[in-house]
Amino acid sequence: MLYAARTIMPLCIVSVASEMGWDKTESGTVLSAFFWGYTMTQFLGGYLSDRVGGDVVLPIAACMWSLITFWTPQFAYLSTDKHTSLYIIVLSRVCLGICQGFHYPGLTSIISRKVLEHQRSFTYSIVSSGSYVGTLFTGGMGSIMLDHYSWPVPFYIIGLCGITWMLVMRYMLIARHREKLVLASLGEAPLIDSSKVKPEPKSAVPWVTLFTKPAFWSLLVGHFCENNAFYILLSWMPTYFHENFPTAKGWVFNVVPWVVTIPSTIGGGWLADKMITKGYTVTFVRKLMETVALCGTAFFLFVISYASSYLSCLICMALAVACCGFHNSGILVNPQDIAPKHAGAVFGIMNMAGAVPGFVGVYIAGHILETTKSWNAVFSQTAVVCMFGWAVFIVFGTGKKIV
Template sequence: MSLPNGCSINTAHSDDSEDSEPLIENDAVPPQCCSARLNLAILMFFGFSVVYGLRVNLSVAMVAMVNGTEPKPAPNTSVFHECPLPSGNNNTSDTFPQPEGVPQFSWDSETQGWLLGAFFFGYLCTQIPGGYLSGHYGGSIFLGMGVLGTAALTLLTPLAAQWGTRWLFALRALEGFGEGVTFPAMMAMWARWAPPLERSRLMTLSGSGANFGAFLALPLTGFICQTLGWPAVFYLCGGAGCLWAVFWFIFVSDDPRTHRRISKEERDYIITSIGPQGTAHGWSVPFLSMMLSIPLWAIIVTQMCSNWAYYTLLTSLPTYMSNILHFDLQSNSFLSALPYLGGWLFSTLSGVVADSLIERRVFSVTVVRKIFTLTGMLLPAAFLTLVSYAGCNHILTVTFLTLSTTTGGTSASGVFINQIDIAPRYAGFLLGITNTFGTIPGVVAPIATGYFTEDHTLAGWRKVFWVAAGINLTGALVFTLFGSGKIQPWAVTEEERAEAERKNRRTITV
């Protein structure tokens, strides 16, 4: 069902064809409701909810695991209680009683920073191999096994904690090793499943499971810690991941061509609209051309900058709520979760708006990606700066932190899906590359936060927020100058080149 000009019926318009007519009539598109592609997005949504729950549960459980044993400052200092307790008789961060027999540990701030960052040491190792293999073989097995492996290892967390910090560090690194393949596998699957004019909404819906998982896991972790003890957190979260994997392997297929329940109408629509870019890449990839690609480096740098602020809050916000604002564990976990509720809603909505802007030809793909990236980085930077001036005002601090992560959700329709714009066929591999670099802040940010905040002062946390805001501004500038939404020359398939040559010959003949 290609058009006479060689374009597929649902191809997103390039930046060079702003004045061309729409390529598809609305009645030619099979409805998304109950479709195989929407079901895939929903399953991915819950999968990423699980893996982010597995990733952040230690952030809240840590508050209970080290309760009452971490050395306090000397009595003649006012560091630990620099801010007053929030109103309410139950708000105190001094005691977090655990059920009898549940162990607790004397881990200082630096040790906690290393343990919170341990996940990302493993996460760094499998991004690129996971993206490469997913692009060649298909992503369903890698995404499914990544979640299942991480969940199974999570079940061993209480045992590793009792054996010592080295064992816990190694276990968390192994969890990251297993989870590292999940996002590249997702991108590789959407390269075969997502019609160009539906990319933003399908990918942001599935990826927003990360924010939803953090939102759900943080308060549940606090509640479970207080009622059942912190070990139960890891048993329940790990069990949820194993259960999800059962549904994934039953209902998901790598490609619409092999899906057992998809309608013929939807299958033909997806295959035709994506075209040659929806096929697996071979064993060889244009690695040198990729590494010399300015738009790819713009994605890399921008994701690193954006992730610094995101991972800083993801891993360290519960500690800030406890040590500085002195919320009790249940209040701490609920308030730490609020920013991710907003991020989930904004990222999902941004996908719908982005697709609408592209489909209606209001802006080119490049402009849309830059608008959402700028919005998702400049506004969070502004709110993080305001947090540093909010001091001990509990209401303002929680409000600004919530708005920072909420507005950051709009970048989901910007830089975070830009790989599939510049090279759909290699999108999984590219995401592996960009996410490898983007994970470096996940390793460094918690450690840096631990060093900045050793004395638990507002001044130390102010440095944390200022650094995150400044790095965000840098990323926004880089993507504005060098980002692109065009398919790069090294990503064009032989079939597309041949079609372009035929078009040129017809044009010359006419």
């Protein structure tokens, strides 16, 4: 639901811009506004989740971004003036990013405290695969609703779905808490073995120590470079196929890459946990997963520059996106390895750096297209950035606890 709400505006932007009279620059401002807000609350979300619990932070944030999604059409109609309505929508997109910024740091904090080390990769991969399911849901069902109804309908439906999910999640968390209280009152053992998963005492985040560790910086650099590739593919892939293969069906190239990414994400998590269970070091496993993610993405971006047929380009693009799925078992879960007591806060800083390509990398890709008219230039520079991030993480990354 998080990604369904996040990607509904890119799906509807053409219809919204047509009705509101926006040009491409104004449409781009609306789309990029989300990431300005998204960068603001990454650290705060991790810090609050580590202090009060992600199970408290997540439902509150979900309630807010679901309501913003639901109300977006109403925001657009608050004013009849074109520029005023544009400013209101941009502000709502910033607020949407602010609220969604709490999610992943809170999720990371929960997993680091409740899930055993050799089960974290698979758990995180299962949960993270929901981002691709949400993208598929918006691209599939959202496109159908957009074709048969006006553009506000997808916002209303997905907003209501988000609210429903939030209420169900909150109900299950409360039910789980009551179950523990009942078991405790009856003198029975808790369902989770406390000898294996012990609550960590709250303590201040040792930022000075973290900022002097090369492993921490390699985390930021690697995540920035991977997200740069992911956001460029997410934002520009439809335009690439539309310009190079105008007769191709949109539902194919908007769906196929995300379909193949779900099994790669889950499979990468299963493989990572399996290798750790078999005795491989966490450091080796994290670097192996990130090698597949960054080197694989770079390789297929280089190859697509020499592909000419629609099928070969679609396969290369799908495999490039699929390789991104292994990132969930590499760097994305690494904050739980190096700082288990402060995983939420560390993830927040890391994801703040990873959100920057959302408005910088995507803009630069557009500028390159505008000046060179070359998709090969875009893919090549993206691949080079991936290889740089891989080299930094391979040399300085670690799976050992540093704080």
